[in-house]
Amino acid sequence: MTVLYTTDHEWLRIEGDTATIGVTDYAQSQLGDVVFVELPKVGRQLKKAEAAAVVESVKAASDVYAPITGEVLEVNEALSAEPALVNSDADGKAWFFKLKISDKSELGGLMDEAAYKAHTA
Amino acid sequence: MLARDTETPLLKTPLHALHLARGGKMVPFAGYDMPVQYAAGVLKEHLHTRTKAGLFDVSHMGQIALRPKSGKVEDAALALERLVPQDILAVAPGRQRYAQFTNTAGGLLDDLMVANFGDHLFLVVNAACKIEDEAHLRKHLSEICTIEVLADRALIALQGPKAASVLAKFCPEASAMKFMDAGPHRVDGVACFVSRSGYTGEDGFEISIPADQAEALAAKLLDDADVMPIGLGARDSLRLEAGLCLYGHDIDTTTTPVEAALEWSVQKSRRTGGARAGGFPGADVILPQFAHGAARRRVGLKPEGRAPVREGAALFADATSAEQIGSVTSGGFGPSLNAPVAMGYLPASHATIGGTVFAEVRGQRLPLRVSPMPFVPHGYKR
Numbered sequence: 001m002t003v004l005y006t007t008d009h010e011w012l013r014i015e016g017d018t019a020t021i022g023v024t025d026y027a028q029s030q031l032g033d034v035v036f037v038e039l040p041k042v043g044r045q046l047k048k049a050e051a052a053a054v055v056e057s058v059k060a061a062s063d064v065y066a067p068i069t070g071e072v073l074e075v076n077e078a079l080s081a082e083p084a085l086v087n088s089d090a091d092g093k094a095w096f097f098k099l100k101i102s103d104k105s106e107l108g109g110l111m112d113e114a115a116y117k118a119h120t121a
Numbered sequence: 122m123l124a125r126d127t128e129t130p131l132l133k134t135p136l137h138a139l140h141l142a143r144g145g146k147m148v149p150f151a152g153y154d155m156p157v158q159y160a161a162g163v164l165k166e167h168l169h170t171r172t173k174a175g176l177f178d179v180s181h182m183g184q185i186a187l188r189p190k191s192g193k194v195e196d197a198a199l200a201l202e203r204l205v206p207q208d209i210l211a212v213a214p215g216r217q218r219y220a221q222f223t224n225t226a227g228g229l230l231d232d233l234m235v236a237n238f239g240d241h242l243f244l245v246v247n248a249a250c251k252i253e254d255e256a257h258l259r260k261h262l263s264e265i266c267t268i269e270v271l272a273d274r275a276l277i278a279l280q281g282p283k284a285a286s287v288l289a290k291f292c293p294e295a296s297a298m299k300f301m302d303a304g305p306h307r308v309d310g311v312a313c314f315v316s317r318s319g320y321t322g323e324d325g326f327e328i329s330i331p332a333d334q335a336e337a338l339a340a341k342l343l344d345d346a347d348v349m350p351i352g353l354g355a356r357d358s359l360r361l362e363a364g365l366c367l368y369g370h371d372i373d374t375t376t377t378p379v380e381a382a383l384e385w386s387v388q389k390s391r392r393t394g395g396a397r398a399g400g401f402p403g404a405d406v407i408l409p410q411f412a413h414g415a416a417r418r419r420v421g422l423k424p425e426g427r428a429p430v431r432e433g434a435a436l437f438a439d440a441t442s443a444e445q446i447g448s449v450t451s452g453g454f455g456p457s458l459n460a461p462v463a464m465g466y467l468p469a470s471h472a473t474i475g476g477t478v479f480a481e482v483r484g485q486r487l488p489l490r491v492s493p494m495p496f497v498p499h500g501y502k503r
Contacts, residue, residue: 033164035454036427058163058454059354
């Protein structure tokens with residue numbers, strides 16, 4: 001299992017051909033109290049950098065982009081009922097969606113944990 | 122190539138250092154470096170203000186003394202009535218009233234508070250409009266009044282159900298004040314102007330204090346366990362739940378007081394048939410609207426789902442029609458309602474409480490219920 005990061009403050013947990021995607025703890029701290037999450041439909045084909053989900057705080061709405069190309073396999077319905085999970089457990093229970101990875105070469109452009117830490121430092 | 126730096130440096134209020142020391146997340150607002158939130162976050166700050174008390178730095182707002190050259194405050198009141206549709210003459214000493222500066226088209230140049238301090242009027246205007254407001258006052262009232270911008274004063278708002286008990290420790294007579302009472306009072310021994318008013322829908326006070334005394338008083342108020350510092354984020358969600366207009370968003374130069382559903386703020390004496398009817402800019406547009414209504418109206422809107430509908434969202438009569446009928450002017454999440462809330466303008470034909478309209482959000486049409494305001498009952502001490 002590998003965890004990778006984007007410059008847009010998303011994390012990807014890679015297990016075989018599946019990538020589980022969420023936003024980082026740094027991202028949630030910047031967003032503030034999350035009050036609404038809109039998730040993509042299962043089966044949707046997402047292109048890399050396409051707006052895939054929306055996360056809203058009291059003050060503002062932010063897009064969550066597909067960090068890689070792939071088909072949406074599963075979404076985390078728990079976030080619809082309890083958006084605040086994004087604040088309390090961004091790296092864990094608050095995953096957003098799972099993608100079937102189309103092109104593994106796209107993973108090459110992402111950061112590992114050390115590089116992401118340096119990016120947010 | 123670097124972008125050319127054309128930004129003027131941000132101004133700082135007398136409480137700027139306090140914001141930084143308390144972990145304020147600073148953002149530019151109306152030319153000032155202001156806290157949008159503190160470590161607690163918008164949600165907790167909002168709820169704390171509704172249940173206990175919040176302290177807001179509103180020192181960026183403009184404070185103006187309007188002094189009659191004759192020495193008679195009535196002359197200043199009558200002069201100001203040439204610029205606003207409110208009855209200023211009827212504002213008794215020690216009282217305050219909500220008002221608007223109108224333009225010749227009946228639109229609003231700014232909204233403001235006007236207090237009668239016995240020998241002069243005290244005005245509080247919006248930060249983003251204060252330069253223009255001062256020029257407007259000088260242009261039209263200089264013959265009758267001296268216009269003094271009180272730039273050396275801070276403005277601290279203490280809002281919430283515990284505000285009165287907290288302030289009473291520093292200003293015992295504040296407890297006897299009623300909603301919209303305003304006047305000079307000593308707060309912790311410092312000569313201040315105190316009004317029982319605010320912008321949250323809660324009971325509370327606004328305290329105008331000499332700039333060099335502001336930080337000490339704010340720190341003492343914040344020492345009270347009931348008081349938390351509150352940023353602009355919660356200020357906005359609180360006023361939205363209270364159904365209060367934000368200038369530049371819900372009201373502006375294109376909205377009349379009638380369109381903005383602010384008829385309550387225009388007293389009968391200034392309407393057609395009143396003792397001093399008209400005589401303010403745009404009266405020929407505004408007064409007929411009292412009799413015949415306006416083509417559009419500001420309404421409360423409650424999204425039926427969980428998704429916030431934000432400022433700028435286009436409004437439609439149904440889920441499919443191509444014709445836009447209005448726009449959302451303020452919208453977000455209401456922490457006290459635990460639901461999204463919004464306000465916007467609709468044609469009079471659709472501005473009926475209980476009706477349903479649709480907002481376009483990310484390509485989808487979301488239903489909203491036209492709702493009475495305030496969304497959260499006001500807690501004013503009348």
